[in-house]
Amino acid sequence: MRVTLHQRRxxxxxxxxxxxxxxxxxxxxxxxxxxxxRQGILDSVFLWPMFLLIGFLVLVPTLVTVYRSFFDWNPGYxxxxxxxxxxxxxxxxxTIRQIGINQLVFLMGVPLWVLLPLIVAVLLHERVPAxxxxxxxxxxxxxxxxxxxxxxxxxxxxxxxLINQLLALVGLDGLQRNWIDDPDLVKPVIILIVAWATLGFxxxxxxxxLSTVPDELFEAAELxxxxxxxQLRYIILxxxxxxxxxxxxxxxxxxxxxFGYVFVITQGGPGYASTTLDFDMYQNALNFGYYGVAAAxxxxxxxVMLSILASALIIGRRxxx
Amino acid sequence: MAVGRRRxxxxxxxxxxxxSLTYIYPFLFMLSTALRPQQEYVNNxxxxxxxxxxxxxxxxxxxxxxxxxxxxxxxxxxxxxxLCCVICSTAAFxxxxxxxxxxxxxxxxxxxxxxxxxxxxxxxxxxLLASVNLTNDLVVLGxxxxxxxxxxxxxxxxxxxxxxLPDDILEAAELxxxxxxxQYRYIALPxxxxxxxxxxxxxxxxxxxxxxxxxxxxxxxxxLTVVPAAATLVGRxxxxxxxxxxxxxxxxxxSLLVFLVAQRAIVRGITAGFQKG
Numbered sequence: 096m097r098v099t100l101h102q103r104r105x106x107x108x109x110x111x112x113x114x115x116x117x118x119x120x121x122x123x124x125x126x127x128x129x130x131x132x133r134q135g136i137l138d139s140v141f142l143w144p145m146f147l148l149i150g151f152l153v154l155v156p157t158l159v160t161v162y163r164s165f166f167d168w169n170p171g172y173x174x175x176x177x178x179x180x181x182x183x184x185x186x187x188x189x190t191i192r193q194i195g196i197n198q199l200v201f202l203m204g205v206p207l208w209v210l211l212p213l214i215v216a217v218l219l220h221e222r223v224p225a226x227x228x229x230x231x232x233x234x235x236x237x238x239x240x241x242x243x244x245x246x247x248x249x250x251x252x253x254x255x256x257l258i259n260q261l262l263a264l265v266g267l268d269g270l271q272r273n274w275i276d277d278p279d280l281v282k283p284v285i286i287l288i289v290a291w292a293t294l295g296f297x298x299x300x301x302x303x304x305l306s307t308v309p310d311e312l313f314e315a316a317e318l319x320x321x322x323x324x325x326q327l328r329y330i331i332l333x334x335x336x337x338x339x340x341x342x343x344x345x346x347x348x349x350x351x352x353x354f355g356y357v358f359v360i361t362q363g364g365p366g367y368a369s370t371t372l373d374f375d376m377y378q379n380a381l382n383f384g385y386y387g388v389a390a391a392x393x394x395x396x397x398x399v400m401l402s403i404l405a406s407a408l409i410i411g412r413r414x415x416x
Numbered sequence: 417m418a419v420g421r422r423r424x425x426x427x428x429x430x431x432x433x434x435x436s437l438t439y440i441y442p443f444l445f446m447l448s449t450a451l452r453p454q455q456e457y458v459n460n461x462x463x464x465x466x467x468x469x470x471x472x473x474x475x476x477x478x479x480x481x482x483x484x485x486x487x488x489x490x491x492x493x494x495x496x497x498x499l500c501c502v503i504c505s506t507a508a509f510x511x512x513x514x515x516x517x518x519x520x521x522x523x524x525x526x527x528x529x530x531x532x533x534x535x536x537x538x539x540x541x542x543x544l545l546a547s548v549n550l551t552n553d554l555v556v557l558g559x560x561x562x563x564x565x566x567x568x569x570x571x572x573x574x575x576x577x578x579x580x581l582p583d584d585i586l587e588a589a590e591l592x593x594x595x596x597x598x599q600y601r602y603i604a605l606p607x608x609x610x611x612x613x614x615x616x617x618x619x620x621x622x623x624x625x626x627x628x629x630x631x632x633x634x635x636x637x638x639x640l641t642v643v644p645a646a647a648t649l650v651g652r653x654x655x656x657x658x659x660x661x662x663x664x665x666x667x668x669x670x671s672l673l674v675f676l677v678a679q680r681a682i683v684r685g686i687t688a689g690f691q692k693g
Contacts, residue, residue, distance in 0.1 A: 138596055141510035144503045145526055145570070148563040153529055156537035156544070163540070170543040218432060222425040231679065232436045235443075238675045238682075239668055240625025242643045246650050246664040247442050250449065250657050257445060260462055291438070296686070303687035352533055355627060359647055373535045380539045381632065393536040400531045 157397065164390035174387075181391035193367040194375055197282060201350045201371070204286035208346040209339070211290055212297025217331060219298065220305045221313060230302065234295030241292070245359035248288050249275065278368035281361055285369060289349065289356060297342050304338035305331070336414055344407040351399055372396050450662035457658060476649060476662040484638060485645040489670075492558040492641060493623045499562025500569060500619040501612050507566075508573035509604050512581060513596070523574065529567040538632050545633070552635045560633065561623040569615045572685055576611035577604065614685030617678035621671050642667050 164181055166174040185191050215233065219226045236244060251257040252274040259271040274284050312330050332339060354373045357363055363370035363378070370378075372392060380389035444464075449457060450472055452465035477483065511523045541560075545551045581604055589599050605612075630644045640648070646663040675682065 138510065138514065141506040141513075141596070141600065142522070143506075144499075145507040145566070148499070148503060148559070149526055149529060149567065152541060152560060152563045153532060153537050153567075156540040157532055159540040159544075160536055171547070215432070215435065218428045222423060223428050223432060224424050229432050229436055230683075232439050234683070235439065235675075238621045238625075238671050240627070240643050240671070242625065242627050242647050243664045243667050246646070246660055247446055249650070250661060251442060251445065253657070257442075257462060299683060299686055348531060354533070354535060358627060359650075373533050376539075377535050377628075386539070386543075389539060393533075393539070396533055397536050400533060404528060404531050 160390045160393040161397065163387065164394040166387055166390075168386035168390055170386060177387065181387045182395075184388055185391055185395075190367055190370070190375065194370055194372055197368070197370060198350060198372060200282045201286065201353065202347070204289060205343065205346045205350065207286065207290050208293060208349065209297065209343050212294050212342065213301050213332075213339070214327070215294065216298045216301035216305055217327060219302060230295070230298060232295075233298050236292040236294075237296050239292075241355035242359050244288065244292050245356060249360060252284065275361060276365050278365050281365065281369045285353065285356055285360060288360070289353070293346075293349070300338055300342055301335065304335035308334045337411065340407065340411055340414065344403060347403050348400065351396060351403075372399075446661045446665055449658055450665045452658075454656075454658065472656070472658040472662040473666065476646075476659045476666065479659065480645040480649040480663055481637065481640075482642065482645060482663070482666060485640050485642045488554055488639055489624060489641040489643075492554045492561060493620055495555060495558025496561025496565070496623045497616050497619045499559060500566050501615055503562065503566040504569045504573045504615055505605060505608060505612060506600070507570050508577050509600050511570075511574050512577040512604075513586065513599075523570070527567055527571050527574075534564060534628055538629065542632050551633055552639050553633075554639060554641075557629060557633050557641070560629050561619065561626065564629070565619050565622050569618070572615060573608065573611055576608060580611075581607055610681060611685065613678060614681045617674050617682050618685065620674050621682075624671055624674075625667075642670075 163174070165176060165178055167177045167180070168174045219229055223229065253259075254271075254273050258274065262268065262270050272280055274280055308331065312334060351372060353371045354377065357369055357371050357374045358377075361369045363374050373396060376389045376392040376396065379385040379392065445462070448465045449461070451468050451470070453467060453469050453471075456465060456467065507523075507526070511519050542551065545553075545556065550556050585603060586599050589603055594602070625643055626641075627643050627647060630641045634640055634644070646667045649663050650660045
């Protein structure tokens with residue numbers, strides 16, 4: 096093997112420094128492969144906090160959920176193996192149909208959750224004074240607990256709350272509704288609240304992506320209806336596709352992570368009109384004690400999330416190639 | 417670039433102003449409802465308050481025992497913040513130092529674990545804790561906080577190390593005989609303070625705002641953290657809307673402080689790797 100000047104110099108230096116013997120990469124260059132396995136174990140100390148905590152708190156309990164979904168799980172007592180019994184029970188219950196419908200309706204929120212921040216980010220990108228102030232205002236709900244947001248919106252959406260009073264003020268009394276307790280309205284209302292709360296996050300990501308797009312691409316940007324959306328579709332979108340994909344995957348994942356909002360705004364109600372899979376799992380386990388059924392629901396939820404992740408990865412890889 | 421392009425677009429500005437009103441008004445409404453006398457709220461709930469009273473804040477504070485709740489929150493959240501910084505910085509340091517296939521797979525796997533919905537694993541974890549009598553424990557809650565938010569932040573630290581921690585520096589230190597620990601402690605850690613600040617601020621905000629872990633793991637009222645305490649107050653039938661908004665405003669305050677201090681770091685952290693320059 097030819098030894099370059101640089102390597103030879105490194106080698107002479109290295110002989111005088113004991114620390115060098117601990118470096119596997121340099122060791123390889125110098126042809127002095129030293130106990131690689133022992134070194135690997137020593138270095139891996141840096142991974143132990145991650146392995147121990149995430150493994151013990153997240154990975155192992157997740158596997159327990161999957162395993163126990165095949166049992167009539169009674170924590171603390173003997174649990175009987177029931178095969179796919181829990182799954183059969185879930186798919187035969189009437190609640191699951193309602194939950195499936197709910198999840199599909201929430202899925203329709205995804206275009207709104209993605210396009211609204213995209214449009215706002217494009218609007219903010221140029222020819223707007225104090226864009227940073229606007230960004231901060233829109234981002235603010237992202238740092239607020241969903242619980243605080245829920246308390247706020249429950250107050251605003253009460254029958255005698257702000258929204259209805261505003262409608263009365265402009266003479267549209269006929270549009271007044273009981274926004275949260277109407278089974279037809281509760282899902283769109285939650286979709287809008289989530290859109291409101293997550294707007295700033297999307298604006299931030301899209302805004303960062305737009306800053307990498309050359310100014311020339313915005314040359315023709317005039318805000319006159321059709322041209323604006325044409326430009327959005329054919330020029331801006333392709334330029335920032337990776338971020339678009341990222342925000343879309345986040346939004347699709349959000350459909351199955353609505354627990355925080357549902358828990359405080361509606362408790363799944365009225366009836367089961369806004370119950371999501373994750374909220375039903377929580378209730379089955381901790382309120383009703385149906386641990387086996389809850390575990391089966393958790394397993395289904397896990398499969399949904401993994402397939403979202405997998406499709407995002409596949410589409411992303413294809414887009415980058 | 418044409419001179420005209422720098423001019424403000426009135427249409428854009430109007431749309432954005434209208435949209436930002438829907439963001440400002442709800443919070444103003446919350447503040448004014450929490451701070452105005454009851455009579456005034458009944459007569460004109462939507463307008464600005466003419467006089468200020470702290471009676472609703474005081475009664476929310478007492479009914480929900482918020483003094484105790486704030487102490488509980490601070491304990492568990494600070495454990496979470498420290499732990500999250502430890503997990504993320506050590507793991508990210510390892511992944512930057514070892515660019516093998518295995519470490520790429522490990523980073524990909526552990527970094528994606530945020531996708532597992534917390535309800536899926538918190539229930540068996542709770543059952544496990546119950547069997548060793550560790551429920552209702554604020555330290556355990558803090559450990560959960562430190563762990564659950566770390567997968568996403570490992571990416572953040574890793575991206576930061578890739579950009580801000582040139583291999584040359586570490587290799588030079590290695591030549592001078594610095595062990596991995598010394599490289600981490602004296603080079604990587606000091607250089608990554610800005611990113612750690614982002615991680616700490618975001619962990620604080622998320623952990624402070626958490627409801628799920630607190631309601632599952634805590635049982636007695638004297639252990640409740642701030643957000644579930646406020647949520648219970650709202651759930652009670654005798655709590656007035658003014659008390660509820662007062663409690664909401666109180667839960668918001670600490671996150672607001674952290675946001676004001678760390679806003680730039682938070683924004684930079686979230687957009688790391690996507691931004692120009």
